[in-house]
Amino acid sequence: MSSRIAFLKGHGTENDFVIVPDPENAIDLSPAAVATLCDRRAGIGGDGLLHVVRSAAHPEAREMAAQAEWFMDYRNGDGSIAEMCGNGVRVFARYLQRAGYVGEGDLAVATRAGVKSVHIAKAVSRSGSAAGAVTVGMGKAVLPDGPESDVTVSVGEHSWPARNVNMGNPHAVAFVDDLDQAGDLFTPPPFTPESAYPDGVNVEFVVDRGPRHVAMRVHERGAGETRSCGTGACAVAVATARRDGADPAATGTPATYVVDVPGGRLLITERADGEIEMTGPAVIVAEGEIDAQWLEERLQSA
Numbered sequence: 001m002s003s004r005i006a007f008l009k010g011h012g013t014e015n016d017f018v019i020v021p022d023p024e025n026a027i028d029l030s031p032a033a034v035a036t037l038c039d040r041r042a043g044i045g046g047d048g049l050l051h052v053v054r055s056a057a058h059p060e061a062r063e064m065a066a067q068a069e070w071f072m073d074y075r076n077g078d079g080s081i082a083e084m085c086g087n088g089v090r091v092f093a094r095y096l097q098r099a100g101y102v103g104e105g106d107l108a109v110a111t112r113a114g115v116k117s118v119h120i121a122k123a124v125s126r127s128g129s130a131a132g133a134v135t136v137g138m139g140k141a142v143l144p145d146g147p148e149s150d151v152t153v154s155v156g157e158h159s160w161p162a163r164n165v166n167m168g169n170p171h172a173v174a175f176v177d178d179l180d181q182a183g184d185l186f187t188p189p190p191f192t193p194e195s196a197y198p199d200g201v202n203v204e205f206v207v208d209r210g211p212r213h214v215a216m217r218v219h220e221r222g223a224g225e226t227r228s229c230g231t232g233a234c235a236v237a238v239a240t241a242r243r244d245g246a247d248p249a250a251t252g253t254p255a256t257y258v259v260d261v262p263g264g265r266l267l268i269t270e271r272a273d274g275e276i277e278m279t280g281p282a283v284i285v286a287e288g289e290i291d292a293q294w295l296e297e298r299l300q301s302a
């Protein structure tokens, strides 16, 4: 490992990420290294880590290299691997733009949940500090049938029925009377049946704010409560649409929802073909170098 590792820090609606550019996949990012970097007190701090690798250089992405030059090797803050991160892919695109790999407009990003199409809107300020929003085509939601379709999530004495929605990664969406009912969310909310989520789940708590306008809190698998979750916001929009009797793929009428998260606002459209688009901000806030010796010492002492 070289003595310095370049990194950046970015966020999308305050879902924050350590970004490690590593085009040739030369850096050994073990789960412990990721957790150390994402540590908010002894590390850089982040809900997750975006390992930026050329698709051709990563065994999990090689097959997508013809469609997408770059692979988002996404890791949760605890070091675990996740299939997809909606805010992450928008911040990932912003990094590629800042680094000069891509310009405004359309690009494709490979993820473990397949190739995602991204659109970087024109910047609205010359400094780029008020950079244009980034839209990502998130694919279609999958709502499992059968006993795993409806689940129950609990916090303390409260239990709610929740909708099982897969956005490439797993979600349980519960409609609550008040977001405070979710409590401090220091631990993952228990759910039943366990068979619904063999690999754990991201849990969203949702309240109505107005017509096609909701607000949510989220407990993310591998990260705890975060200020936003892009895949979660999409799952919430789909679960809310179905609750409201809207099913764009069945009726041919698109549905757009405003989803407020503690860290901002996301706009989610489920198109007439069932494809979901998410739009929101994506910001790079800092860049620097990690002292590789510090990282090695931290890993040895753990």
Ligand SMILES: N[C@@H](CCC[C@H](N)C(=O)O)C(=O)O
Residues within 6 Å of the ligand: 015, 048, 076, 081, 082, 083, 084, 085, 086, 087, 088, 169, 170, 202, 220, 221, 222, 223, 228, 229, 230, 231, 232
């Ligand atoms: N914050 C992300 C989701 C990150 C992955 C998630 N914690 C999981 O384990 O599935 C988003 O913006 O979608």
